[in-house]
Amino acid sequence: MMRLAWLILRKDLTVEVRSGEIAYTTLFFAVTCVLVFAFALVREGRAPEDGAAGILWIAVVFAGNLALGRAFERERQAETLRALLMAPAPRTAVYLGKLLGVIALLVGAEIVLVPLIALLFQARLLAHLWWMIAILAAGTTGFAAVGTLFAAMLVRARSRDVLLPVLLYPITVPVIIAGVRGTAALLQPELEVGVVRFWLALLITFDVVFVTLSLWTFESVMTD
Amino acid sequence: MTADGGTNGFLFDRVVVDDVSRHFGRRRAVSRVTFHASRGQILGLLGPNGAGKSTLLALLATLLRPTSGTIRFGTRDASTADDALRSHIGVLGHDLFLYPELTARENLAFFGALYGARDANAAARQALDRAGLADRGDDVVSSFSRGMRQRVALERALIHQPRLLLLDEPFTGLDDASTAVLLARLRGLREEGAIVILATHDLDLADGLLDEAIFLRDGRMIHTAARPEALRSTYRAVMTGRPAPSGVEGR
Numbered sequence: 001m002m003r004l005a006w007l008i009l010r011k012d013l014t015v016e017v018r019s020g021e022i023a024y025t026t027l028f029f030a031v032t033c034v035l036v037f038a039f040a041l042v043r044e045g046r047a048p049e050d051g052a053a054g055i056l057w058i059a060v061v062f063a064g065n066l067a068l069g070r071a072f073e074r075e076r077q078a079e080t081l082r083a084l085l086m087a088p089a090p091r092t093a094v095y096l097g098k099l100l101g102v103i104a105l106l107v108g109a110e111i112v113l114v115p116l117i118a119l120l121f122q123a124r125l126l127a128h129l130w131w132m133i134a135i136l137a138a139g140t141t142g143f144a145a146v147g148t149l150f151a152a153m154l155v156r157a158r159s160r161d162v163l164l165p166v167l168l169y170p171i172t173v174p175v176i177i178a179g180v181r182g183t184a185a186l187l188q189p190e191l192e193v194g195v196v197r198f199w200l201a202l203l204i205t206f207d208v209v210f211v212t213l214s215l216w217t218f219e220s221v222m223t224d
Numbered sequence: 225m226t227a228d229g230g231t232n233g234f235l236f237d238r239v240v241v242d243d244v245s246r247h248f249g250r251r252r253a254v255s256r257v258t259f260h261a262s263r264g265q266i267l268g269l270l271g272p273n274g275a276g277k278s279t280l281l282a283l284l285a286t287l288l289r290p291t292s293g294t295i296r297f298g299t300r301d302a303s304t305a306d307d308a309l310r311s312h313i314g315v316l317g318h319d320l321f322l323y324p325e326l327t328a329r330e331n332l333a334f335f336g337a338l339y340g341a342r343d344a345n346a347a348a349r350q351a352l353d354r355a356g357l358a359d360r361g362d363d364v365v366s367s368f369s370r371g372m373r374q375r376v377a378l379e380r381a382l383i384h385q386p387r388l389l390l391l392d393e394p395f396t397g398l399d400d401a402s403t404a405v406l407l408a409r410l411r412g413l414r415e416e417g418a419i420v421i422l423a424t425h426d427l428d429l430a431d432g433l434l435d436e437a438i439f440l441r442d443g444r445m446i447h448t449a450a451r452p453e454a455l456r457s458t459y460r461a462v463m464t465g466r467p468a469p470s471g472v473e474g475r
Contacts, residue, residue: 004338011323011334018325018364079319083380086285087338088311223289 001093008084008097013104015074022070022105030063030109031116038120045122052123053183057139057176059113060106064143065165067105068151071098076155085222095218099148099211106140128186131196135186138203139179143172145210153221175210178202236298236312236387238262239284239419244293246279253279255443256293261419261436263387266410268430269423270459271440277423278318280440281390284421285315297388311339314386318393320377324366328357328376331365332383339384351379356405371402378409389413391422395429403429431455439463 016022037055041047075081084094114132118125125132150167154160169176182199185192239261246254254276261267269277282288283295286305295302300309315321322331332348341347352361355375365373374397381389395403410433413420424430430437437455439447439462447462 007334007337011326011330014330015323015325078322078324079317080321080323082287082317082319083315083321083335084338086287086310086313086315087335088307088309088340088384089338090307 001090001096004089004093005096005100008094009100009104012071012097012101016101016105021074022067023108025070026063026067026105026109027112029066030059030113033059033062034113034117034120042121047121047123050184050187052117052121052125053180053187055121056113056117056125056183057179059117060110060136060140060179061143061169061172061176063109064102064106064140064147065168067102067109068144068147068168069161069164071102071105071148072151072155081152081155091219091222092215094222095148095152095214098152099144099214102144102148103140106144107137110136110140124187125183128191128196131186131191131200132183134200135179135182135196135203138200138207139175139182142175142203142206142210145207145214146172146175149214149218149221152218175203175206178206236300238296238298239388239421240294240296241280241284242294242296244280244283244290244295246276246283246288247291252443254283254290257438257440257443257445258293259436259438259445259448261421263417263419264414265435266414266420266422266433268434268437269421269440270427270430270437270455272463274442275440276443277440278392279443281315281317281392281421281423284388284390285313286310311384312387314381314384314389316377316381316389316391316394318396320373321380322365322373322377325364327362327364328352328355328368329361331376332380335380336383341384347383351383354409355379370397371399374398374402375405378406382413386418388419388421391420391424393424393426394422395424395426407433427456427459 034055041051072081075084085091114125114136117123147168150164154163157163178199182196182203185195185199241257241259244254244257245252257276257280259267269280271277279288283290286302286309289303297309297312326334329348329352332351333344336344336347352358355378357372357375360368360372365376368376374394378394394406398406407429410420422430432453434455435451437449437452438445439449439459441463449458452458
């Protein structure tokens with residue numbers, strides 16, 4: 001199964017490298033979002049306390065919504081999703097491949113967003129780099145796990161662009177809250193490892209639940 | 225695979241559609257359709273738009289489940305469709321199932337690997353040769369004409385040497401040369417013992433190609449003809465309810 005997931009991931013990345021469509025769109029949107037907040041909230045070089053944490057996750061979540069929609073729209077346009085589903089391969093491999101592709105795109109956006117927000121908001125996002133990476137990785141995985149399932153389910157729905165955020169955001173609110181609180185904990189002058197660990201553990205729990213449920217249901221939601 | 229169509233523990237020598245219906249809500253896309261196709265046969269699904277041809281192909285491709293009735297692939301029932309069964313079905317849809325940003329070689333190698341080819345690159349190379357596109361293999365598919373894309377798509381559908389090939393409007397947008405290549409390929413597949421089921425509006429092109437024609441209207445099977453000749457006049461007669469021309473064996 002992992003071989004097939006890797007095959008689909010590699011194909012998605014090759015297509016993305018050629019077109020640059022999703023990467024440029026999500027990055028442009030996320031950076032614009034951060035700049036707007038920076039102009040609105042930063043006064044004389046001082047930003048609201050913990051504001052950077054919320055803005056980082058708003059940018060990631062909105063960019064993720066765009067990436068999820070486009071990742072499946074691409075498969076719908078040439079009906080290649082049908083070809084993937086007809087292949088003698090476990091459908092969970094299709095899910096895993098698409099999930100890893102979305103995570104890769106979001107990680108690319110985060111690599112730009114984190115230093116940008118740290119600079120514009122004078123936030124200490126890079127002070128505890130490994131904790132930051134762990135929080136972002138766990139939060140991105142949880143968000144993308146649910147998002148990939150919903151984006152696949154809605155691929156044939158006429159109002160999929162509207163329905164995706166309507167369904168996705170309420171369910172991923174716990175991930176977003178845990179991501180924001182975990183990141184905010186990293187911004188404190190004195191790092192409280194226990195607090196960061198708590199939010200990270202919560203994120204990992206959500207990841208396990210969401211990925212397991214998505215793997216379990218993907219086969220049936222993509223049949224018929 | 226054995227000469228009689230035996231594959232991985234089951235015999236795939238025929239496809240049997242038995243009293244199959246498929247409803248979408250209150251709409252009956254396919255209603256009580258029954259037919260069968262054996263090895264080395266080309267079967268045509270003919271009918272106007274909305275007759276249920278594409279739905280029938282989706283049912284045969286195991287993408288949809290029948291609301292009632294059964295579909296059997298040799299000794300296997302469609303309700304037990306798994307990877308082993310799907311590995312013997314090839315589909316060329318009205319949409320070509322190709323990634324326009326990838327080259328023809330990359331598309332074929334990707335689907336070859338997905339369908340379990342041991343050496344996907346070698347399979348892609350052979351497929352490009354068969355499509356007559358070896359010199360364009362490293363061009364992205366979006367730069368191809370419709371006919372060239374169709375040839376790549378057909379090889380994509382055949383890359384795993386399926387026992388059953390399903391084609392939805394395979395002649396759409398093809399020039400004369402590409403049509404001749406496709407017809408020759410389909411006849412070749414028949415000789416190799418594959419089961420080919422195609423849905424088409426191009427009656428002139430299908431004339432003389434089909435071993436059996438199934439005429440559909442409003443999801444119902446209204447007529448069948450073995451080795452139909454003069455397909456267009458038969459079609460007109462069947463659809464307007466007049467008697468079929470002499471020499472056409474109808475059921």
